[in-house]
Amino acid sequence: MTHSPPQPRPWLLLLSVFAIATCGLVYELIAGTLASYLLGDSVMQFSTVIGVYLFAMGVGSWMSRFITGNLIATFIRVEFMIALLGGCSAAILFLLFGWSASFRIPLYSIVFLIGALVGLEIPLLLRVLEGRFAFKDLVSNVFSFDYIGALLASLLFPLVLMPHLGLVRSAFLFGIINAGVGILALRMLRAEIPRRGGLWFMGGSVSLVLAVGLFAGEQITRWGEYAAFPDPVIFTKSTPYQRIVLTASKSELRLYLNSNLQFSTRDEYRYHEALVHPGLSRLAQAKRVLILGGGDGLAVREVLRYPRVEAVTLVDLDPEMTRLFSTQEMLTRQNADALKSPRVKVENADAFIWLGEPRGPYDFVIIDFPDPSNFSLGKLYTTTFYQRLRRSMSDDAALVVQSTSPYVARKSFWCVDATLRACGFVTEPYHAMVPSFGEWGFILASTKPLSGPALLPGGLRFINEETLAQLPRFPPDMSRVETETNHLSNQALVRYFEEEWAL
Structure with a gap:
């Protein structure tokens, strides 16, 4: 058959x-x-x-x-x-x-x-x-x-x-x-x-x-x-938002997001002290602080040096980042367990959407986003974003924005400044040398000129009164240039950033 x-x-x-x-x-x-x-x-x-x-x-x-x-x-x-x-x-x-x-x-x-x-x-x-x-x-x-x-x-x-x-x-x-x-x-x-x-x-x-x-x-x-990183890789994690990689050598730990260096423990204190203290030290009445980005908790660590700060809200898109930096002992040593502080509240959300609802009011805002290398990030540097943010700030509040390198990306840096000024902020640009990144720029902005003296906390390794006096001084090759304002409709900042960092 x-x-x-x-x-x-x-x-x-x-x-x-x-x-x-x-x-x-x-x-x-x-x-x-x-x-x-x-x-x-x-x-x-x-x-x-x-x-x-x-x-x-x-x-x-x-x-x-x-x-x-x-x-x-x-x-x-x-x-x-x-x-x-x-x-x-x-x-x-x-x-x-x-x-x-x-x-x-x-x-x-x-x-x-x-x-x-x-x-x-x-x-x-x-x-x-x-x-x-x-x-x-x-x-x-x-x-x-x-x-x-x-x-x-x-x-x-x-x-x-x-x-x-x-x-x-x-x-x-x-x-x-x-x-x-x-x-x-x-x-x-x-x-x-x-x-x-x-x-x-x-x-x-x-x-x-x-x-x-x-x-x-x-x-x-x-x-x-x-093969891609100079030091041994000790941790990797893919999330819906990014690829997280940690490398370690005898002398330092490095964090990379999507292959871009975010910090080195050798000198991150310079970056985070420069980010936080020039502004917060001059706001004697600041009690509520908002941090956008900065899921590693290092900026939170600096804010918690001020006993007068009663509440810190951290908004970071990726829950894996905040989980990692609040649970892994090697990393919590770097941020001094900042994310576990009872004064800190962590929100995992898109900051652009999160600010669409009434928030605050906050007395000081720290914006520690990645550089505006694409339109998704560029929207976080637009007039639309800053106007939303201003609604969540108290009358005497100030904010600070990490604003890329004024030496490598001069137009990009001053475009952030121009955008903040277009939203009615009074700006104080400054820069600091961070060896892992070179000259790095920040812009302090407020609804009215800041006049109070700087009351710095103890234990700082980089920022002091002498350093504060030097930060706002720009040499000719980093001085102000005229740029477009970064609107949601034109994303001029992303264009500047691509042109300058591609050189």
């Missing part, structure tokens, strides 16, 4: 469209996110990655017309190639970042290859399914499943994959799904494929490589970071 081969189930093949659409968009999101982490400027990275990916898909779709022979076997090979390249893409890019002289070449090459292969998928599958459905049903079904898969990927990526798996393991997982589509098609349509041994071997080998990668994903990420 002979058994006839199982008949292919067209609807199961259509479900594979759903799977491959999800995988394709996940690879695209992973590439864009990884480029943002490593290169900064998320708008530019996502725009270029999406552009290259879609162009490559068009190239792949065009090339599909030249494919003849056994279409099913070709489709399965394409699935296995996408699975291998897409699944390994994040790991390859992490490993190359520390060694490649021009990281963008491998980045866009991998994005292009994945996009071209993904562009082959749907045309080949349409030709495979031709004759199994009426043409009108075939087209509508394929594209419906394709778009639904894209929706699923766009939801899974920020809500599940990034928080729980990270970039490298997510890529390997979806590579396994892609390989599974190929294996499913091979099993269902084996009767239509004359020589299947090579395909089975290819599918098994790719699946094994991806499974090993999924298991070792975190270690692979660490290898890449060991």
Whole structure:
């Protein structure tokens, strides 16, 4: 008695469209996110990655017309190639970042290859399914499943994959799904494929490589970071907002967010003393302080030196940052357990949205955001943001903004000053030397001129009366230049910042 081969189930093949659409968009999101982490400027990275990916898909779709022979076997090979390249893409890019002289070449090459292969998928599958459905049903079904898969990927990526798996393991997982589509098609349509041994071997080998990668994903990420950072990496964490990396040497601990240095324990006291004390020391009646950003708690540490401060509210977007710096002993030693103080309240929220509701009033505001390297951050330096903030300040309040380097990014620095003045603030720009960063700028702003004497707390290592007198003095190569005001509608500051830091 002979058994006839199982008949292919067209609807199961259509479900594979759903799977491959999800995988394709996940690879695209992973590439864009990884480029943002490593290169900064998320708008530019996502725009270029999406552009290259879609162009490559068009190239792949065009090339599909030249494919003849056994279409099913070709489709399965394409699935296995996408699975291998897409699944390994994040790991390859992490490993190359520390060694490649021009990281963008491998980045866009991998994005292009994945996009071209993904562009082959749907045309080949349409030709495979031709004759199994009426043409009108075939087209509508394929594209419906394709778009639904894209929706699923766009939801899974920020809500599940990034928080729980990270970039490298997510890529390997979806590579396994892609390989599974190929294996499913091979099993269902084996009767239509004359020589299947090579395909089975290819599918098994790719699946094994991806499974090993999924298991070792975190270690692979660490290898890449060991090459990218000058000191040994002791902690890494991917959050929905950023990649957190801590490195340590015998003499210092360094924090990197998305590969950008945030502080070194060797000299962070210079930065944070300069950020806090020139303003707060002159506000004898300040009791309520608001800190925006600064999830490491180092600015909070400086504020708590003033017994007169009764309440500090810290608003930081990333809960993983504030959790890390309030629980890890190595880090709480740096901020003197500031985030556990009964005077401190931590809010994990987007400061722009948080200030949309009535808050305060606060007597002193410290703005310690990352530099305005993209539009998402640039909105936190606009007239709209400062006007919202002013509504939450008391009549005699002041604020201070970290404002990048007046030496490297002279226009950027003075653009922040011009924007604050456009909102009606009286400004006092100043700068300090922080060896890890060079000359760094700050702008103290108030609703009326500050006239009180500086009453500094004890225990400071950098700021004293003599230092305070020197901070506002700018040499000619850092002196004021005229700039545009940074509005939400023009984001002039982001343009200045990109131009100046790219030099």
